[in-house]
Amino acid sequence: MKAWRVLVLQITTSKVTDAFTLFMKSAFVISTVASLSLLLYFTFSYSHLLLLSCPHCSRDPVPVLSLRKFTLPASNDPEPPTNISHILFGIGGSARTWHKRRHYCELWWRPNITRGFVWLDERPQKNVTWPAGSPPYRVSSDTSRFKYSCWYGSRSAIRIARIIKESFELGLANVRWFVMGDDDTVFFTENLVRVLSKYDHDQMYYIGANSESVEQDVVHSYTMAYGGGGFAISYPLAVELVKILDRCIDRYAKMYGSDQKVQGCLSEIGVPITRELGFHQVDIRGNPYGLLAVHPLAPLVSLHHLDYVDPLFPTLTRTDSLKRLRTAYELDSDRTLQHSFCHELTRNWSISISWGYTIQLYPSLPTAKELETAPQTFWTWRTWSTEPFTFNTRPVSANPCKQPVIYFLDGAYDSGSTGETVTTYRRHVDGGKGCDRHEYVAARGVERFNVRASKFNPDLWKKAPRRQCCEVVNGGDDTDINVVEVMIRSCNPWDSVTPR
Missing domain, CATH: 3.90.550.50 (Spore Coat Polysaccharide Biosynthesis Protein SpsA; Chain A)
Known part of the structure; x- marks a missing residue:
């Protein structure tokens, strides 16, 4: 009899347990359905209210959940850098x-x-x-x-x-x-x-x-x-x-x-x-030369309005000018248009380089402040006026004896074993009357510049900005030369562009 009672008790307990389990499962399902129903109700009600308040807006509901799709990395993998x-x-x-x-x-x-x-x-x-x-x-x-x-x-x-x-x-x-x-x-x-x-x-x-x-x-x-x-x-x-x-x-x-x-x-x-100073709206008219010859210390990111300005290179079309610029850009994108200048004191020259684009040779020693200021070869966008701009400019004299000798990019290549780049710049002949002064005659005798530089270290953009330095490597005497060799390098602690 005692064993029978135990058996009955076990059966009864088992039925109660099963009933309780069934009840809990049913309650869970009902609560889940109710929660989803409430979520959908409020979602569509919110979207409906938005559309009522703006009846002409897009009929697409405002996304409550982000549309972003993720590819999740492994749990311990760091997020890859932006590419x-x-x-x-x-x-x-x-x-x-x-x-x-x-x-x-x-x-x-x-x-x-x-x-x-x-x-x-x-x-x-x-x-x-x-x-x-x-x-x-x-x-x-x-x-x-x-x-x-x-x-x-x-x-x-x-x-x-x-x-x-x-x-x-x-x-x-x-x-x-x-x-x-x-x-x-x-x-x-x-x-x-x-x-x-x-x-x-x-x-x-x-x-x-x-x-x-x-x-x-x-x-x-x-x-x-x-x-x-x-x-x-x-x-x-x-x-x-x-x-x-x-x-x-x-x-x-x-x-x-x-x-x-x-x-x-x-x-x-x-x-x-x-x-970011490398984005360029190019809201100017005329010749963009001055804007690009003294580019700010920032990577070149964009150019715009190129149909409304002169070609970047005076002997090429607009499209071919961009292709020419890209030959240097594809060699060293970070260095493109980066500005460096230096004095060659033996000859009393100043050399201003916009890497991959142009060189200005001054048979004089203008100050660093002058050299870093854009020569105004352009006008304002709306009224074709000489000012104002959001950066400083300096006037370009009509006197040829107060103008630099201009050189444009002619070629760009990797030097190979040294890991350096070489860009070459050829003198631009504009057909105008040149200056007859002795110092200008010697400067115009330079037909070409060869500029060597190491590949630009992109980590420099994460540091305090400093313009890189340059120096003439085949200077040192007063003999006439028709090819000037220049090296661009990081500045040493004691370097400065200071005339004697």
């Missing part, structure tokens, strides 16, 4: 003008390496084959529902402002930076990567530069990264920007350009511009 695959380019273009301007983009675009799209206003004609060397294209969404009230502008500003949003919503994997530019923007991508690598892409950054012409900055903004020169937005900032962009565009309907509208929206988020 070109982490950048998604958004290029503003037009189907009707792409064939006229695509050569600028194709200079720097690398199929299957660079990532991004040209965003067009409409599909190309069916009988037009899209160029293999161009970025792939996307067609922008219709923007007719948005307000635009700038009487002297174009509604295309709305479409181009939304490229950042449409790029984000593609949900592409491993994007750290969204980089915007125009169809005539020339990017120097290795240097762009170098600049962006300085910043933590998990923070909210807005990186670019102002216009060179003060009149442009006054009319538009000093706090804006100009779109033609290109600007970069980090992924976390893009997450916040796309939430407000469509409604924000209407709030800034009076603003002229897409870059203005984007900056206005970023001001609502509270993120200011981080200026």
Whole structure:
């Protein structure tokens, strides 16, 4: 009897346990379904409220979860440094003008390496084959529902402002930076990567530069990264920007350009511009020589508006000029346009080098302050005036005896075993009357410069900036020479460019 009671007790206990387990499982399932239902309800209610408050905004719901797709590294692996695959380019273009301007983009675009799209206003004609060397294209969404009230502008500003949003919503994997530019923007991508690598892409950054012409900055903004020169937005900032962009565009309907509208929206988020001097809007007219001959101490990142200025090299077309510049850039991207100057005291010469582009030979000893100041070979963008600019300039004298002898890049190659680069520069003959003074005759006797330099150490960009030094290595006497050999090197602690 006792054994039977124990058996009954065990059976009863087992049934109670099973019933309790079933009850708990049912409760868990019901609570999970209820939680998901509430989440979906509030998500769509939130999106619905947003659309009610802005009935003409995009009907796509605001993403509650990030669209970012991750490739998770192994648990102990450090995050890899930023490289070109982490950048998604958004290029503003037009189907009707792409064939006229695509050569600028194709200079720097690398199929299957660079990532991004040209965003067009409409599909190309069916009988037009899209160029293999161009970025792939996307067609922008219709923007007719948005307000635009700038009487002297174009509604295309709305479409181009939304490229950042449409790029984000593609949900592409491993994007750290969204980089915007125009169809005539020339990017120097290795240097762009170098600049962006300085910043933590998990923070909210807005990186670019102002216009060179003060009149442009006054009319538009000093706090804006100009779109033609290109600007970069980090992924976390893009997450916040796309939430407000469509409604924000209407709030800034009076603003002229897409870059203005984007900056206005970023001001609502509270993120200011981080200026990088290598982005160049090129809001100038005339000859860009002076701007590039004394480039700031920063990697060359972009050039823009090249159809509106003279070719970089006076004997070449605009496109061939860029190809010539890129021969040096591909040899040493970090050093391109970096400015060095030195005195050759035996001959009373000063030599100013913009590496990979030009050399100015002065048969005199101007001060370092003069040599670092841009010779004004250009005018302002809007009014073609001689001033003001956002950097100092100095006038170029019409007197040939007060002008330097100019040399342009002629070739660039790797010296081989020494690990140095050699760039050669040939004297430019402009056909004008030269100076007959003895010191100028001797200077004009120099036909060519050969410049040797070690490969630029990219870690120098992470240190306090200092212009590199140079010295003439075949000087030392007063004999006439027609080839000057120059070495560019890091400065020693006691080095300075000081005339005696």
